[in-house]
Amino acid sequence: MKWILRIIGALVLVAVLVVGGVLMLPAERIAKIATDQLSKITGRNVSVSGDVSMTLWPVLGVTAEGLEVGNAAWAKEGAMLSTAQAAIGVDAGALLRGEIRITNIEAQSPTIRLESRKDGRASWQFTDGAGAAQIETETTPARAPRPVTIERLVIRDATLIYDAEGADLVSYSGVDLSLDWPDASGPAQISAAVRPAGERVAVDANIGNFAGFLGGEVQPVGLALETKGGTARLDGRASLQGAVAGRIDLDLKSTGGFLASLGLAAIDLPQGLGRSADVQADLTLTPDRRLALREMTADLGGNRMTGAADIDLNGVPQINAQLNAGVLDLKPLTGGGSDGGGSGSASAGWPTDRIDASGLAAFNGAISLRADSIDLGALKLGATRTLLTNDRSRMVFELREVQAYDGQFKGEFVMNNRSGLSVGGKLRAGAVQMKPLLTDLAGLTRFTGQGDAEVSFLGVGQSVDAIMRSLSGQGALNVGRGSIEGIDLDDLLGNFDVQGGTTVFDSLSGTFAIEKGVLRNNDLRMLLPNFDASGAGQVDLGGRTLDYTITPRALRVNRDRGLAVPVRIYGPWADPKVQPDLKAALDLNFKEERERVEDRAKxxxxxxxxxxxxxxxxxxxxxxxxxxxxxxxxxxxxxxxxxx
Structure with missing residues (x-):
């Protein structure tokens, strides 16, 4: 027992002598001890060039001016960390036991340079260099690192520079960062505020085994990012090399504002197509910036979609996606209003608001889409299967299978914003109900029937009005049994009365050409139960007016020469005037009689x-x-x- 007491007494005496010796050290010596220990921990040169002040037990601390932590030998630029003023606290008791427990590090307005290379090297990966700075790139370091704990790290108003090989240089200023890491083998809590574009972006992260994470291991990660435009959350696993996997949740009140807050190019997406977004997905991100989204659900501000996507984030995003939607509203993309081209808006004309098609430059790639219905403003589609491709602001909707107006459509619709906005396409329609189609396209409500049609068109302009006034193209129409409301051609041939009624026809066909927004046709043929009819004239698509003449002919009257009464339909689409052309009727039907009268008069x-x-x-x-x-x-x- 006496020997035990003697041993304890000796240990206490040694401890007192050691502690006393430590407390008697000058501040510069304390700073030298701290920097030497940091050098051994990091394998980097750590130096203090300015004045040093000291704190004593139980925290052995120094406040130093001109602190610098060297970078990796292979790094291109200067020190990894340099700051005009820093404070470092070391647990004196742990230090006596041979442990390195840094209770706090604080730095004001430092510059932090981080570099990474494609071969896996990263400037923030440290080894116990024992005084010789080096980077271990092997899976297992050459020697086991000493236990180290940085209980708290606080950085204010920092400049953060990140240089990843093969990617653009990232530089942020005004960065605030705090790290709580009480257990060397435990988790770390990180809070940061960055200002990539002047606005504050808050970042909160919880990382499982932080020491393993710093060594390049994949660790559990919880991340929350909050900006003025919205929030992003990730629960999963990640590594410093840029590998990420987990469940992501985006709640963006303004997608453009969110991207702008991160210093990225802000885009003004159309309403319902991502201007605001609520997205959840299983995410996988590889170190070479390739993103995979699975089990995705997205509310894009009214339009809801599910599906999967692969995205290459190097440069302009390259997207390959398969999406499914219910009711899809694309009116903002085409600039169409809720009433399309219907008669209700005829007096106001086509919309003249500028169409912002800048969103076409947001990505390249191909997106396969299935939808229960699609509203394009001018056209309303049913069940749809389409392939959307976008290449440098030229978007093509390939209509592979579209149910609409009780028939089927095939073809393509193109929007090109490479040098000003243009729209065009080639469409084929089979067994389509013409009245709702013509009502939506042109506000023409008096024509009914089921038929086939094809059209190719091209329009240029920054508004719907400009596009409609510039349209060019051609097409053909072939309709079975139908009717024309507002005129009874049977009654017309009897008494020249065209007030109301309905004309029923057995078939109708014709071709047309469009130039500068005006559709012209001169070969309309219509078969009716008791006579046939021809038509010629024009429809001003830009001005929303028409001037068209239909000439019905009764074949079994007028000594079997027939009786023709041209009917002119003209004026605005909403309320056209209909009246017979009696002078033309006389010229057509009584030519021989007129010539005989003229001969007798002569x-x-x-x-x-x-x-x-x-x-x-x-x-x-x-x-x-x-x-x-x-x-x-x-x-x-x-x-x-x-x-x-």
Whole structure:
């Protein structure tokens, strides 16, 4: 027992002597101890160039000016950390036991440079260098690191520079950072505030085994990022090399604002197409910035989608996705209003608001889409299967299978914003109900029937109005049994009354051409139960007016020569005027009678001239020539009398 007491007493005496010796050390010596220990921990040169002040037991601390932590030998630029002022606290009791327990590190306005290379090297990976700075790139370091704990790290107003090989340089200023890491083998809590574009972005992270994470291991991670435009949360696993896997949750009130807060290019997406977004997905991100999203659900501000996507984030995002949607509203993309081109808005004309198509530059790639229905403003589609491709602001909707207006559509619709906005396409429609189609496209409500149609078109402009006034193209129409409301052609041929009624036809066909927003047709053919009809004229798509003449012909009247009564339809789409052209009707139906009347009139005139003037028409001579000759003879007779 006495020996035990003697041993304890000796240990206490040694401890007192050691502690006393430590407490008697000058501040510069304390700083040298701290920097030496940091050098051994990190394998980097750590130096203090300015004045040093000291705190004592139980925390052995120094406040130093001009602190610098060297970078990896292979790094391109200068020190990994340099700051004008820093404070470091070391647990003196742990230090006596040979442990390194840094209770706190504080730095004001430091510059932090982080670099990484494709071969896995990272400037923030440290080894116990025992005074010789080096980076261990092997899976197992050459020697086991000493236990180290940084209980708390606080950095204020820092400049953070990150240089990843093969990627753009990232530089942030005004960064605030705090790290709580009480257990060397335990988790760490990180809170940061960065200002990539002047606005504060808050970052909170919880990392499982922080020491393993710093060594390049994959560890459990919880991350929350909050900006003025919205929030992003991740629960999963990650490594410092850029590998991430987990469940992500995006709640973006403004996608453009969110991207702008992160210093990225802000885009003004159309409403319902990502201007705001609520997205959840299983996420996998590889170190070479390739992103995979699975089990994705997204509310894009009214449009809901599910699906999967692969995205290459190097440069302009390259997307390959498969999406499924219910009711999809794309009116903001086409600039269409809720009433399309219907008659309700005819007096106001087409929308003149500028179409912002900058969103077409947000990505490249291909997106396969299935939807229960799609509203394009001018067109309303049912069940749809389409492939959307986008290449440098040229977006193509390939309609592979589209149910609409009780029929089917195929073709493609193109939006090109490479050098000003243009829209165009080639569409084919089969067994389509024409009344709802023409109502949505042009506000024409008086035409019914089921038919086939095809059209190719191209329009240029920054508004719907400009596009409609610039349209060019061509097409054809073939309709089965249908009707034209507002006019009864049967009744017209009987009494020339066109006030109301409905014309029922058996078939209708024709072709048309579009130039500068005006559709022209001159080969319309319509078969009716008792007669046929032809049509010719134009429809001003830009001005929303028409001037068209339909000429029905009854075949079994007028001595089997038929009876034709042209009907002119003209004026605005919403309220066109309909009236027969009686002069044209007379010209068409009574040509022979008119010629006979004209012949009889000429005969009576010739007879009268002979009786009154003595004019005799020679063979082959017209009445006018005979009168002229007679007048010349008469004048000659009068002139000769002067010389008699």
């Amino acid at each position: 005969e009576k005139l010739e007879q009268k001239l002979q009786e009154e003037l003595g004019v005799v028409r020679q063979e082959g001579q017209s009445v006018e020539e005979a009168v002229k000759d007679r007048l010349e003879d008469k004048l000659k007779e009068e002139l000769f009398k002067i010389f008699d």
